[in-house]
Amino acid sequence: MSLALHILNFLYPPRCAVCETNFGLDARRRVCDRCLSRMEALPTPVCERCGGPLESIRTKEVRCAHCLKSPPVFARARAVARYRPSDEDERQSLPSLIRRHKYGLDQALGRAITEFLGPRLPFTADDCDLVIPVPLHRGRLWWRGFNQAALLAAEVARRLERPLELGTLVRSRATGSQTSRSRDERRRNVRGAFAVRRPHRVANRRILLVDDVMTTGATADECARVLLAAGASRVEVFTLARVL
Numbered sequence: 001m002s003l004a005l006h007i008l009n010f011l012y013p014p015r016c017a018v019c020e021t022n023f024g025l026d027a028r029r030r031v032c033d034r035c036l037s038r039m040e041a042l043p044t045p046v047c048e049r050c051g052g053p054l055e056s057i058r059t060k061e062v063r064c065a066h067c068l069k070s071p072p073v074f075a076r077a078r079a080v081a082r083y084r085p086s087d088e089d090e091r092q093s094l095p096s097l098i099r100r101h102k103y104g105l106d107q108a109l110g111r112a113i114t115e116f117l118g119p120r121l122p123f124t125a126d127d128c129d130l131v132i133p134v135p136l137h138r139g140r141l142w143w144r145g146f147n148q149a150a151l152l153a154a155e156v157a158r159r160l161e162r163p164l165e166l167g168t169l170v171r172s173r174a175t176g177s178q179t180s181r182s183r184d185e186r187r188r189n190v191r192g193a194f195a196v197r198r199p200h201r202v203a204n205r206r207i208l209l210v211d212d213v214m215t216t217g218a219t220a221d222e223c224a225r226v227l228l229a230a231g232a233s234r235v236e237v238f239t240l241a242r243v244l
């Protein structure tokens, strides 16, 4: 540990970003073990395509009803945590952190959120050539003014040792809030909302698309659609949390 970090930690004693428990002076982390462990896992088994819950484990079916009815354009989506949209999960550490993060430009909270990745990243370097964040969702409540997805994508790219591609997938129009919309309405709402600048950057590349939270997957699917139309060979989706 460097002397500079020691002095910094002495002047500003490091605390857990969620519960504010004090860390020791040699801490490098921003979230304590207890808060990390309070992240709710997704129910298993999951749909092999979208990563959502399977209705029944008795039917031998490996895809959920949504994917059987209208399969997504992306090849596979995975998340590491469950996110309940209401306040009922206030005791869950990750959602409360994501909600707090939306109110400010506190980079430290962004860093704390990436610690929730833990060792769980369900993709390897063999899965992708490029990492691309979903462009800013301006209507979404918890990240107004700050692109959470880009921060997370940077950490994923660093871990996988794959390039982070920013500014290639862009939002071509605002879509407003998705929160009160049905699955079909969400799909229609994001239709045509994204565009690929510099298509040669994604041509024949396997893309790992990164977002903080997935709800119905409509946004990820629309991003995947324009990436594939621009020549990408495959699109997979990683989100930290998934609304269920």
Ligand SMILES: [Zn+2]
Pocket: 016, 017, 018, 019, 020, 021, 031, 032, 033, 034, 035, 036
């Ligand atoms: Zn804590």
Ligand SMILES: [Zn+2]
Pocket: 047, 048, 049, 050, 051, 052, 063, 064, 065, 066, 067, 068
């Ligand atoms: Zn599915």
